[in-house]
Amino acid sequence: MSISHADPHPHPLPQAGKGASSIDWARVRADFPVLERQVHGKPLIYLDSANTGQKPNAVIDTVDDFYRHHNANVSRAVHTLGTEATEAYEGARNKLARFLNVRADELVLTSGTTFAINLVAYSWALPRLEPGDAIVLTRMEHHANIVPWQLVAQRTGATIKVAELNDRGELDLDQLYSLLTPEVKLLALTHVSNVLGTVNPVREICREARRRGIVTLIDGSQATPHRPLDIAAVGCDFYAITGHKMSGPTGTGALWARREHLDAMPPFIGGGEMIKEVRFDGTVFNDVPHKFEAGTPNIAGFVGLGAAVDYLSALGMANIEAREQELLAYATKALSDVDGLRIFGEPVEKAAVISFLVEGAHAHDLATLLDLEGVAIRSGHHCAHPLMQHFGVPATCRASLAFYNTFEEIDAFVAAIHKVRKLLA
Template sequence: MTMVASSAIADTTNPDWARIRADFPLLTREVQGKPLIYLDSANTGQKPASVIESVDDFYRHHNANVSRAVHTLGTEATDAYEGARNKLAGFLRVRADELVLCSGTTFALNLVAYSWALPRLQPGDSILVSRMEHHANIVPWQLVAERTGGRIKVAELMPDGSLDLPALYAAMTSEVKLLALAHVSNVLGTVNPVREICREARRRGIVTVVDGSQAAPHRSLDVASIGCDFYAITGHKMCGPTGTGALWARREHLQAMPPFIGGGEMIREVSFEGTVFNDAPHKFEAGTPNIAGFIGLGAAVDYLQGVGMDHIEARESALLAHATEELQKIEGLRIFGNAPEKAAVISFLIEGAHSHDLATLLDLEGVAIRSGQHCAHPLLQSLGVAATCRASLAFYNTHDEIERFVVALRKSRSLLA
């Protein structure tokens, strides 16, 4: 298959951030007659040209289904699809045969809920989650708890938005069978010490599920060393196409879990008397997958690794520090989440301004931020607010954009005063 080259990085020791930014076509457009300032990467990441071109190349030159044909196109499609699995496994530092390709973190967490938790939980068992979880890491566990007679326990937060670790460990009592936790909060930006937490859970015999949606795009990962049982990611947040993601699971879990969805490609043999399922991870991948999307995700992995995840984390840390410093100068502005270790996410409110009104006025200035509850209703309820604005940064943002964002924010605030 044609390899689409990226113009990204010539010097991996000192990335040219202006050149890297130029790899993202959408960032050159205007919105409302103003240059776009895209500050919504926690919602979805923008795509470099190499990702877009890899998807286009597949449909133009290689389009065929995977694992079903011996003709040339089928072989090319299968090789590229499985190649993407191998790339993603290398990115996460896990075995490819422990990586289930799926539509994203929501599907991955539901897979754990229905294939691992549902057959195992008993009345009186508990699932422990934190207050900061995304709905995708709450609702599946509620549905399973209702069907098994289990219940949900909640680990609370410190005032700065970090987990109350002593309280979390105290909540790991004998009836807790599973702990579900975000690696990075999509609202607060809090980076949880997942390795330490998983170690404590494992000592107590608790299975751990980590939502890595907000971690994978922004930091170097070694999932196997975290010590969790399951780790879920979403491709569209890491510069890949929508409808892509993966669940990593320990091999023993994948072998013991029944399939979540039945159909083609997840079987070895079918008769009306019964079915023999394929080996994991393929037994969890029923039907025709998003082939082009995963090829694009493979290209996104290549791109991120070309930039260097350590460079990305350092760049975003610098952007976060700059944005936080400037926002703190605005009278009446409150930032939610000030944990010592924090990703480049800033949720905020300005006194007297509704979040939706503020986001609408910022859009008129070409600034794209998120407003609302960010699929984290329980967290915002605990913060005592109905909604917040959220500016989320990525390595393709610039310090100049931060300055222009702050100017637009001050202008919007004055209009709402």
């Protein structure tokens, strides 16, 4: 098997069939080896996919094969291994571009969404913003889509305005649009909330921003793994994604940007690979997107991300979304029947994320005791302090579902909550 082939998989990928109901989800689940283990003597129930997605054998084996048979640096050597590594790395870029429906030469490979947003902050925003300019964010943003803009605002004299939520945990669109005044140069918002699961109407929002001449950045970390995505149809200027949430390796991700922005932006980090010629009296930078990819990248990680894209594509993103919506509806009903349990966020359109608290139980205590039952959930502020402040709580528990979860796991999860409640009573 050569990793430079178009589909470098040591075993068959899942076959999607005609719809979610035709897929053998138990067989799909068997592709994820970590789900077979036990925790504290109990079968692992992994409900933390919003934190990081688990990896199928196709990804694990592809990374292993790269290191065993093809390891070399990219774009530097003409020998066989160097050629194979470069073909595999650029092949992953091409796969991801097709998956997102964008041009490969507009796709900058990064370590993840955090780096991608910082790239926009320092390479696009910092040279352009001035005192009196404004950036609009939303109450539901992850810290990665807040802190970089605060740092840029401090250095440029720009200000930050915040779009608020309604009672269901959705953006108040009227209030958001009222903020889009002439001094606003950038609107940055999440596609899907990592805490509430709220799916924002990004097409409509980007259309309204574009009408006002405002540049838009979308944090797609929680959207890309769970729903069909067509960035070209979204109509934004920048879109950031994270590979490890879509069953790829950690340390991978990408920034898509309109070509005119990439051409006008200076490099964020300097070094090897991002140059054509270096002299002490000046440097000629490489073509886009390579001028933003200084140094040796996470080559094996991106080859693995390419395998993850193949895996998700074979299942079909529409099938994945349908499966997760079934699991979400089942879990929401089961949790709603638990006395004293409060669910945060009930938007009309929601991804498979449920944040909750149980009366009389601190979020961390509940998560710790559930772990003893083999149930892995997230507890804390979820890198969303402003959202926690909105709800008046320091932390919540969060159960985030993926297509490899089962209805039986949800039953066991709810039963574990009942058991833990008795211990805390």
